Amino acid sequence: MKSKFYRQNKLFVKFFVSYLILLCFSLTIFAAAYFSFEKDKKEYFYQYNISMLEQSKHIIENYITEVELIADNFESNPVIADLCEGRRSIDEFKGSNYIELNRILYEIRSRARVADNVYLYITKDETVLSSSEVMSAKTFYNSNPQYKKTEYSDFVSSYLNVYDYKKFSGTGMTDSLSGAYITYSQSFPRNDYKRSDFKLLIRIDGEKISKVLNPISGGNGALTLILDKNGEVIYKNSSEMKSDPKKLVKYLSQSSDIIELSNTNEMLTYTKSTGENGWIYIVALSKDVFLSEITKLKHLVLLFSLGYLIIGVFIAQMLLKKNYQPIKHVIDKLSRNGAFENDCRDEMDFIHSVVEDLTIKNKKMDAVISRQSEQMKSAALGDILTNSANSAAIDEMFKKYNLPFIYENYAVVVVNVSDIKSYSDDEKSVIYYAINNMADELFNTLYLYEKIIDASGNIVFMVNVEDENEEAFIEDVKFVCTLLSDIMTKEFSVRVGISISSLKKGIESLANSYNEAITALSASCENITDYRDIQSNRALKMISDIEKYIDAHYMNNNLSNTVIADEFNITGQYLSVLFKKHKGENLQNYIARVRVDYAKELLKNDKYTVFQVANMVGYSNDIGFIRVFKKLEGITPGKYRQMNTNKEN
Numbered sequence: 166m167k168s169k170f171y172r173q174n175k176l177f178v179k180f181f182v183s184y185l186i187l188l189c190f191s192l193t194i195f196a197a198a199y200f201s202f203e204k205d206k207k208e209y210f211y212q213y214n215i216s217m218l219e220q221s222k223h224i225i226e227n228y229i230t231e232v233e234l235i236a237d238n239f240e241s242n243p244v245i246a247d248l249c250e251g252r253r254s255i256d257e258f259k260g261s262n263y264i265e266l267n268r269i270l271y272e273i274r275s276r277a278r279v280a281d282n283v284y285l286y287i288t289k290d291e292t293v294l295s296s297s298e299v300m301s302a303k304t305f306y307n308s309n310p311q312y313k314k315t316e317y318s319d320f321v322s323s324y325l326n327v328y329d330y331k332k333f334s335g336t337g338m339t340d341s342l343s344g345a346y347i348t349y350s351q352s353f354p355r356n357d358y359k360r361s362d363f364k365l366l367i368r369i370d371g372e373k374i375s376k377v378l379n380p381i382s383g384g385n386g387a388l389t390l391i392l393d394k395n396g397e398v399i400y401k402n403s404s405e406m407k408s409d410p411k412k413l414v415k416y417l418s419q420s421s422d423i424i425e426l427s428n429t430n431e432m433l434t435y436t437k438s439t440g441e442n443g444w445i446y447i448v449a450l451s452k453d454v455f456l457s458e459i460t461k462l463k464h465l466v467l468l469f470s471l472g473y474l475i476i477g478v479f480i481a482q483m484l485l486k487k488n489y490q491p492i493k494h495v496i497d498k499l500s501r502n503g504a505f506e507n508d509c510r511d512e513m514d515f516i517h518s519v520v521e522d523l524t525i526k527n528k529k530m531d532a533v534i535s536r537q538s539e540q541m542k543s544a545a546l547g548d549i550l551t552n553s554a555n556s557a558a559i560d561e562m563f564k565k566y567n568l569p570f571i572y573e574n575y576a577v578v579v580v581n582v583s584d585i586k587s588y589s590d591d592e593k594s595v596i597y598y599a600i601n602n603m604a605d606e607l608f609n610t611l612y613l614y615e616k617i618i619d620a621s622g623n624i625v626f627m628v629n630v631e632d633e634n635e636e637a638f639i640e641d642v643k644f645v646c647t648l649l650s651d652i653m654t655k656e657f658s659v660r661v662g663i664s665i666s667s668l669k670k671g672i673e674s675l676a677n678s679y680n681e682a683i684t685a686l687s688a689s690c691e692n693i694t695d696y697r698d699i700q701s702n703r704a705l706k707m708i709s710d711i712e713k714y715i716d717a718h719y720m721n722n723n724l725s726n727t728v729i730a731d732e733f734n735i736t737g738q739y740l741s742v743l744f745k746k747h748k749g750e751n752l753q754n755y756i757a758r759v760r761v762d763y764a765k766e767l768l769k770n771d772k773y774t775v776f777q778v779a780n781m782v783g784y785s786n787d788i789g790f791i792r793v794f795k796k797l798e799g800i801t802p803g804k805y806r807q808m809n810t811n812k813e814n
Contacts, residue, residue: 604626707733
């Protein structure tokens with residue numbers, strides 16, 4: 166009988182809903198990513214437009230600086246300076262028809278890149294001078310159509326005869342750029358604003374400004390404007406202006422920004438000059454045109470999302486129909502048992518229950534197999550140590566347990582924990598765990614090894630060694646074991662005894678090596694010992710030889726740990742540990758004491774100076790000798806000689 170949850174296809178419905186949720190989630194993530202991208206794209210686009218406008222602003226302001234420099238150069242001309250300060254009269258130039266002033270204007274114009282022409286208006290005579298001619302103010306007015314918007318009388322009274330200080334005006338701007346100019350006017354003398362004897366007029370060709378601003382406006386009909394700080398138009402291209410410039414200024418509060426004008430549906434990019442003139446540079450463009458690229462991208466994304474959703478639903482349905490067949494097959498096989506049918510909510514709960522039960526059983530089985538495998542491996546290694554395994558059995562062990570031994574040389578290291586039987590099982594586990602971990606860290610980089618715990622509770626390391634140098638092996642192992650013993654004593658307050666066998670060839674020799682290590686452990690009361698030391702008292706003999714060597718060479722000022730270690734073919738560190746262990750003092754103190762003892766005998770003879778005595782006992786100078794002598798004897802060599810002389814008298 167099939168279970169109720171199977172007939173209802175609950176798992177199929179859940180999977181289908183899950184796929185739809187996943188599909189919607191992916192669309193949500195995609196939408197979030199797109200909106201973030203769109204925001205970054207807009208920000209980049211805005212910054213790009215502002216940067217382009219800033220660049221154009223800097224170029225135009227360089228033009229303005231150049232124009233102001235022309236005015237400064239004009240004023241600094243000696244002839245103009247004399248006119249301004251009254252040292253010469255304008256009447257002096259009438260006789261020559263102002264040729265000298267024409268020449269000055271010509272020189273200024275020839276050096277200016279941006280100036281279309283340079284004029285000098287003489288208020289007294291209502292005469293306008295250029296670089297090439299002399300004309301009346303009326304003729305100047307008539308020859309410049311852009312001024313025709315104003316009556317001549319108003320032009321003279323409100324433009325020519327008014328005192329101007331670094332004034333720029335766009336009076337001449339028309340709907341076409343042909344004949345359009347920006348005019349800079351400066352009255353002279355500058356220091357008297359109540360009168361204007363002369364006025365310098367510098368015309369900047371609007372086409373030069375247009376060439377700078379064209380890359381921003383491009384061919385999309387953008388309006389480009391330059392306003393002064395009062396909202397007066399300094400420059401405008403041929404595009405239509407929808408907003409009143411003077412009302413527009415109040416919305417431009419930042420130094421540079423992009424704003425949207427809702428009443429005209431325009432995007433306005435602007436930047437303000439930080440200079441004295443306070444100009445505002447503006448590019449206005451229809452919002453639809455301004456964001457056209459982003460709008461196109463948005464439409465493409467929407468079409469893609471719709472297609473993705475339709476295709477995703479179709480594929481999800483097809484995949485579910487196909488993939489549910491294996492699940493149905495599994496359900497049919499597992500439900501034959503019937504053990505979980507009444508307790509399960511749906512197909513997935515049923516499969517999960519069966520798999521969970523099988524997993525628990527497998528874990529228990531793996532744990533049992535692992536423990537049995539370790540026990541069998543330990544038993545096999547124990548057979549090797551007790552010489553109970555023949556060659557064929559050992560070969561079988563290598564294959565079965567993948568033993569790491571690859572070299573011919575073997576040795577055994579036994580670690581014994583004092584009074585191990587007095588500890589509880591939990592304490593033993595902690596101690597064995599600590600020793601095993603530290604041994605792994607200390608031995609792992611040096612040797613290949615296996616370890617077991619023997620019947621007496623000792624940790625037995627079977628070490629496989631590549632190098633045949635037994636001296637070096639024993640020395641290295643003792644150093645490592647010293648570290649292990651110190652750590653166990655300091656960190657765990659556990660005293661351990663460690664014994665080391667000699668180095669032998671062949672894995673069959675491990676039984677003899679084990680016996681040697683156990684013998685050394687039983688025969689020595691030291692923390693660390695090796696079988697050879699027990700057999701030959703090699704360490705004591707070496708100490709005696711070292712003492713004899715020091716007695717024979719104490720007068721050599723190069724005598725040191727290194728020299729003595731090299732003489733006996735051991736390392737300086739092992740020498741220091743060995744000497745300290747057997748003599749109770751470090752080697753350097755012993756050498757110093759021997760030298761001082763010989764020096765005391767020499768100081769009894771007055772024919773040697775302290776310096777000579779220092780040299781005779783191995784010191785290159787008397788300073789070091791005196792310091793060591795005083796440290797050991799409590800007095801200086803001179804004081805010692807004096808005291809000894811007083812005793813004899």
